[in-house]
Amino acid sequence: MRYASAFFLLSILSLIAPVQAQVLVGDSQVESLTTSAGDPGRGRAIVASRQIGLCLLCHSGPFPEQRFQGNLAPELGESSAKLSAGQLRARIVDPSRFDRDTIMPAYYKTGNLNRVASKFAGQTILSAQEIEDVVAFLVNLNQKNVQ
Numbered sequence: 001m002r003y004a005s006a007f008f009l010l011s012i013l014s015l016i017a018p019v020q021a022q023v024l025v026g027d028s029q030v031e032s033l034t035t036s037a038g039d040p041g042r043g044r045a046i047v048a049s050r051q052i053g054l055c056l057l058c059h060s061g062p063f064p065e066q067r068f069q070g071n072l073a074p075e076l077g078e079s080s081a082k083l084s085a086g087q088l089r090a091r092i093v094d095p096s097r098f099d100r101d102t103i104m105p106a107y108y109k110t111g112n113l114n115r116v117a118s119k120f121a122g123q124t125i126l127s128a129q130e131i132e133d134v135v136a137f138l139v140n141l142n143q144k145n146v147q
C-alpha cells in the first residue's frame with residue numbers, strides 16, 4: 001500500500017517536474033524557463049510553422065513569405081513593440097491568466113486544461129526551450145521596431 005502511494009506520488013511528480021516553476025511579477029514572467037538563451041531564428045520558425053506554433057492561424061506578423069495569416073489576434077510586430085520579454089513570456093505560457101475566455105492556447109501549461117486526449121496529458125504544447133526561442137524572436141522584432 002505504501003509502495004503504491006509512493007509510486008502514485010512519483011508518477012504525479014514526473015508529470016509536474018518538467019514544467020518549470022512560474023512566478024508572475026505584475027503581468028510579467030521575468031525568469032527564463034531555461035538556462036540556455038532562446039534562439040530568434042528557431043523562434044521565427046516555430047511561430048511561422050503550421051505544425052508547431054500555429055501562431056499565424058490567429059496572428060499576423062512580419063512574415064512576407066507566409067501567404068495566409070490570421071486576423072483574430074494582434075499583429076505580432078505591434079505586440080512585441082509594446083510588451084517586454086517577461087510580458088511576452090507570460091502571455092505565451094498561459095494567456096488565460098489575463099483573459100479566462102481567450103481563444104489562444106496555453107503553450108506551456110499542463111494543469112486545468114479541458115478535454116486533453118490521454119496521450120497528451122501532462123505535456124505542454126511547446127517545450128521550455130521552444131517558448132524561450134519564440135520569446136527571443138519576438139524581443140528581436142521589438143528591437144527592430146525601436147530602432
Ligand code: HEC
Nearest residue numbers: 053054055057058072073074079088091095099102103104
Ligand atoms: C487560436 C488563436 C491563437 C493562436 C493559435 C495564438 N494566439 Fe496569441 N493571441 C490570440 C488572441 C485572440 C490574443 C488577444 C488577447 C487574448 O484574447 O488573449 C492573443 C494575444 C497574444 C499576445 C499578446 C498580444 C498583445 O498585443 O497584447 C501575444 C504576445 C501572443 N498572442 C503570441 C502568440 C504566439 C507567439 C503564438 C504561437 C506560439 C500565439 N499567440 C498563438 C489568439 C491566438
